[in-house]
Amino acid sequence: MEKLPTIKPRRFNPTGGTRLPILHTERDEWQFTALFSNSPTAHRFGKARDWVVIYFERADQPEAQVTVVTEHGGPLDDKRVIRGQEEACAAHYEAPDQGHLQSL
Known part of the structure; x- marks a missing residue:
């Protein structure tokens, strides 16, 4: 299994390490970036490896x-x-x- 590249988060990173996996992909004309949430709320609830933030755009x-x-x-x-x-x-x-993704 191929590993995702990782980035160094600016917040909540006491060691300063590169540790946050990030996915960049494209589908049709859409570009997507997905990574675990590094928000204060995600950390407060212990969900920093569960909640996912997805950025998306097209031209x-x-x-x-x-x-x-x-x-x-x-x-x-x-x-x-x-x-x-x-x-x-x-x-x-x-x-x-339910549970099956419909085609975009």
Whole structure:
């Protein structure tokens, strides 16, 4: 299995080491960058190796980002959820083919 390259985070990096894996990829006309969240909240809840921040853009769209978390509590408990898109995620999990990614 190929390892992802790592970067040196500016925050929450007491040793100053290069330790945060980062994924760069493209699909169709979209560019994606994904990495574990290095936010104060992710560290406070012990989720720095669970929550994922995804940056995405294409030529005709400005860069945007989402954070994917594992929900704790409620109807989506233990499910992966995009923050701010909880209703859409719930609909996805309720769909008959839930768990399968639809083609972009």
